[in-house]
Amino acid sequence: MADSPDAERTMSPMELYEKLTSQGDQVRALKTAKADKAEIDAAVQLLLQLKLEYKKLTGQDYKAGSPPSDNSAPFNGAVEDGTNDEDTVDPWNVSTSNAKGVDYDKLIVRFGSSKIDQKLVDRIEKVAGQQPHRFLRRGIFFSHRDMHQVLDAYEKQKSFYLYTGRGPSSEAMHVGHLIPFIFTKWLQDVFDVPLVIQLTDDEKYLWKDLTIEECHRFAVENAKDIIACGFDVNKTFIFSDLDYMGASPEFYRNVVKIEKHVTFNQVKGIFGFTDSDCIGKISFPAIQAAPSFSNSFPQIFGSRKDIQCLIPCAIDQDPYFRMTRDVAPRIGYPKPALLHSTFFPALQGAQTKMSASDANSSIFLTDTPKQIKNKVNKHAFSGGKDTVEEHRKYGGNPDVDVSFMYLTFFLEDDEQLEKIRQDYASGALLTGELKKLLIETLQPMIAQHQERRKHITDETVKQFMTPRPLNFKQ
Amino acid sequence: MADSPDAERTMSPMELYEKLTSQGDQVRALKTAKADKAEIDAAVQLLLQLKLEYKKLTGQDYKAGSPPSDNSAPFNGAVEDGTNDEDTVDPWNVSTSNAKGVDYDKLIVRFGSSKIDQKLVDRIEKVAGQQPHRFLRRGIFFSHRDMHQVLDAYEKQKSFYLYTGRGPSSEAMHVGHLIPFIFTKWLQDVFDVPLVIQLTDDEKYLWKDLTIEECHRFAVENAKDIIACGFDVNKTFIFSDLDYMGASPEFYRNVVKIEKHVTFNQVKGIFGFTDSDCIGKISFPAIQAAPSFSNSFPQIFGSRKDIQCLIPCAIDQDPYFRMTRDVAPRIGYPKPALLHSTFFPALQGAQTKMSASDANSSIFLTDTPKQIKNKVNKHAFSGGKDTVEEHRKYGGNPDVDVSFMYLTFFLEDDEQLEKIRQDYASGALLTGELKKLLIETLQPMIAQHQERRKHITDETVKQFMTPRPLNFKQ
Numbered sequence A, B: 001m002a003d004s005p006d007a008e009r010t011m012s013p014m015e016l017y018e019k020l021t022s023q024g025d026q027v028r029a030l031k032t033a034k035a036d037k038a039e040i041d042a043a044v045q046l047l048l049q050l051k052l053e054y055k056k057l058t059g060q061d062y063k064a065g066s067p068p069s070d071n072s073a074p075f076n077g078a079v080e081d082g083t084n085d086e087d088t089v090d091p092w093n094v095s096t097s098n099a100k101g102v103d104y105d106k107l108i109v110r111f112g113s114s115k116i117d118q119k120l121v122d123r124i125e126k127v128a129g130q131q132p133h134r135f136l137r138r139g140i141f142f143s144h145r146d147m148h149q150v151l152d153a154y155e156k157q158k159s160f161y162l163y164t165g166r167g168p169s170s171e172a173m174h175v176g177h178l179i180p181f182i183f184t185k186w187l188q189d190v191f192d193v194p195l196v197i198q199l200t201d202d203e204k205y206l207w208k209d210l211t212i213e214e215c216h217r218f219a220v221e222n223a224k225d226i227i228a229c230g231f232d233v234n235k236t237f238i239f240s241d242l243d244y245m246g247a248s249p250e251f252y253r254n255v256v257k258i259e260k261h262v263t264f265n266q267v268k269g270i271f272g273f274t275d276s277d278c279i280g281k282i283s284f285p286a287i288q289a290a291p292s293f294s295n296s297f298p299q300i301f302g303s304r305k306d307i308q309c310l311i312p313c314a315i316d317q318d319p320y321f322r323m324t325r326d327v328a329p330r331i332g333y334p335k336p337a338l339l340h341s342t343f344f345p346a347l348q349g350a351q352t353k354m355s356a357s358d359a360n361s362s363i364f365l366t367d368t369p370k371q372i373k374n375k376v377n378k379h380a381f382s383g384g385k386d387t388v389e390e391h392r393k394y395g396g397n398p399d400v401d402v403s404f405m406y407l408t409f410f411l412e413d414d415e416q417l418e419k420i421r422q423d424y425a426s427g428a429l430l431t432g433e434l435k436k437l438l439i440e441t442l443q444p445m446i447a448q449h450q451e452r453r454k455h456i457t458d459e460t461v462k463q464f465m466t467p468r469p470l471n472f473k474q
Helices: A005-009 A013-032 A037-058 A104-111 A118-128 A147-155 A175-191 A201-207 A212-227 A249-260 A264-271 A279-292 A315-331 A369-379 A388-394 A402-410 A414-426 A431-454 A458-465 B005-009 B013-032 B037-058 B104-111 B118-128 B147-155 B175-191 B201-207 B212-227 B249-260 B264-271 B279-292 B315-331 B369-379 B388-394 B402-410 B414-426 B431-454 B458-465
Strands: A088-090 A093-095 A141-145 A160-166 A195-199 A236-240 A308-314 A337-341 A349-353 B088-090 B093-095 B141-145 B160-166 B195-199 B236-240 B308-314 B337-341 B349-353
Touching: A013 A037, A088 A315, A104 A141, A104 A315, A118 A147, A141 A315, A147 A160, A147 A308, A147 A337, A160 A175, A160 A279, A175 A195, A175 A212, A175 A308, A175 A337, A175 A402, A195 A212, A195 A279, A201 A212, A201 A279, A201 B249, A212 A236, A212 A431, A212 A458, A212 B249, A236 A458, A249 A279, A249 A315, A249 B201, A249 B212, A249 B279, A264 A279, A264 A315, A264 B279, A279 A308, A279 A315, A279 B249, A279 B264, A279 B279, A308 A315, A315 A337, A349 A402, A369 A431, A402 A414, A402 A431, A414 A431, B013 B037, B088 B315, B104 B141, B104 B315, B118 B147, B141 B315, B147 B160, B147 B308, B147 B337, B160 B175, B160 B279, B175 B195, B175 B212, B175 B308, B175 B337, B175 B402, B195 B212, B195 B279, B201 B212, B201 B279, B212 B236, B212 B431, B212 B458, B236 B458, B249 B279, B249 B315, B264 B279, B264 B315, B279 B308, B279 B315, B308 B315, B315 B337, B349 B402, B369 B431, B402 B414, B402 B431, B414 B431
Parallel strands: A160 A195, A160 A308, A195 A236, A308 A337, B160 B195, B160 B308, B195 B236, B308 B337
Antiparallel strands: A088 A093, A141 A337, B088 B093, B141 B337
16 A cells, blocks of 8 residues: 555646646746846747656647646647537536537547547457447446456456446436446446445535535435446445545555645646645545545455456546546556446426436436426427427437437347337327336336345345445456 | 535634725725715615624734734734733744833733633543642642533543644754643543543654754654653554654544635744745644544544543644634634743743753753753842842742742652741752752652653654554443
8 A cells, every 4th residue: 555656756737737737937037027138048948848747748739727637638628629619518517508418529638538439349349258238239327437447357367346326416316317337237237346436425515505414314315216227236335425434544645645645736626625625625535535445445356456446427526527537547456447427408408417306307216107297298398390290201319319318228129229219200109109108218217226225234234335345356 | 524514514713804904905995086975875785784793703903914813813823912012922933021021910901812721620620539730739730621521521521632843953852842742641640541641743854954864863862751641551642743743534534624714824924934934834733733623533533523631731822723723713723722831941040931941041962960050050040139148138029039939840849848948938048959949859850751761762752653552441
């Protein structure tokens, strides 16, 4: 667990960026002060040299005010790229003006991640020996970092572990919240790897008007819905930050290591924090970063710090892990790999992420069959035409139709889904009929979830949430 | 452990200050924009009203750029008060240009604390039923916050607990490091109260070029010297942050509560942090604050959050506890009381605090009798005259003589000390003779410390550092 001093001697892109910025200030100050020409020349010389190093290190030209990120994309996802219709995507805000939702191809360029293309999907199929999950087949998990590297190692019998999480801001979870868990369970089954799930109850306490006790209770309640996704208790550790931080000196040591290697300037650039933010928010990113390193879980991995971590998550969480990947080599740990999902649309349309506080914005895991039926019929934004006649004549638009989008997430059969798309687009399938298909898909799915959740006892939750060894091939 | 929402609804001086500052900005912006007169008038009206509230709350006039602190002194100890010879006193820097040392009376005014006057010393004697410790008799503990309140409660059978600490930046401790521990042991014996001692190994890792493992090892080594001061294992809990943070969910919960109620603006004002500081430094003050609240130690105090804390420490640590006292009522906890000591002078003179990295700047706890003799004779700054003749004629100056200062700390007999002072001032006592008296005081004291430390086993350290119940009257 010692620091790796060798790794620290090389400057990171961010350190070099900061040095460049301060050297630029220096040059300006000398010029303003009408300093000696030789002195100014020397300072300019150093500035140019630093710019060369920066270009060499990041592959990009230095630009004042644009800190570097992983793969040299601007750190902050919300930075403008010259167009005015930019989507906003960060851990607290997701918005777009487009009814089809966020432009994910643009996001890949802006965040500096890589697209999950057909080649990668095929490769996952080959390595896993299974048909890829529908989320992969349909581009719902659409972006990644270092997934090829994970597969390379896996093919050489070098395994990895999975890390995902959730911010427990209320008891209520909706179907959209299940996306990362459904996919993570598939990865766990297919690759037979251990999994850690972080419930950031401390984060919710810091950000929301809630007490510590409420946040912790939400964490435990949410854990039940997560367990109901079918995770293997022998391979899965679920933890509340409020519990685990106070139960694992190794976890805290990694938090402190990360905290030492990230400045306020950096979190300001990445997350948009200001001087009026509380110091808890400012240091929280280190707590979401720490589970990316295997020695944060000695009960599972012993003192091994070299086990690769793979993080399936929605793309809005990427800023945390860009920061983590920047820090990792400087503290002697491997960078976590990532698989990014698109956002699950609100019933009202794909322009926004859903709100757990608006019961009509999504299908909740506690909804009755009747509530599901009413919500879909009343609130699901339709891509159909105004009258049956027009619809039959011109057809509907599945690209903006929320019922069709939901089916993309939850209907397993590819052929059936494609037929629905064609029939809706041609006008053969009416909006009411499409909604009925969705209702018939959701009702049994939610009922089965509720049935599984009903059987999850406090004892089971305690089992999942107790730090302990896990079973997996090492 | 729930938050106290009632307490939170009242604005703290700092919140009101921030509101005032932003209202001032607002008025200026309206004027600059040549806004409607009625609008400007309304904004000015609100500004005046806020100023009245501020005066009522803090007893002071609002002044832009001067945030409020406890007792309305400026938060930052280093703020100028109009004179140019201001001493610098904060947790990382202590300096003065005066050979007699820091001007402590001025510091009391600047920090907004209270002087430990003869009346308070007499009262402690009465309540404790013992002669006050020489550190109290001689003004070495010279300043306090709320000590009368602690004694009021104690007289009504409402007890308190002690909290002190040390930053383990190296294995080497010198006699100056013992001052708070010698005094704390006396308080523990006299009042029969439990004591917690925090070793901030996480802080040292964040501030210094050291590994986590080194800092933790220093903490354990320092614990041995602290235990050698004679603390009662049944009443004393010593902890390393790196260990205890990961062993007590209750401690972490208090850290997060504090972190939620302190902004970057505030720690910037109090500690002088900048945007280039790492996020670990920025959030660390919450970790030094947390032991001030009794429910951080459930193994000792159960879930009780109302037990008063008394903190004996050197005055440079006060900024941490001004912050703590500001936060306490907002999270429903009592403010900790404090007893502040002066600084222990370096052998070279009272202008600076000692450095653990300069072996000749003080007497170390590992020094041999010969080393003690050589150091005092060679390095202890003398207030004597240049020649014996002059000294006999004009006398020496005990106020700047480091040997005499050290005797003030360590020679128990008041009459003997006073006689030494008079004889040195009159010239009857020569510098060499004064140094000999100091050497004869230090040699047995250090030898006894070394003897006690030798018998402290790893088992004993483990006992002190294990979270467990303590024995005390409740």
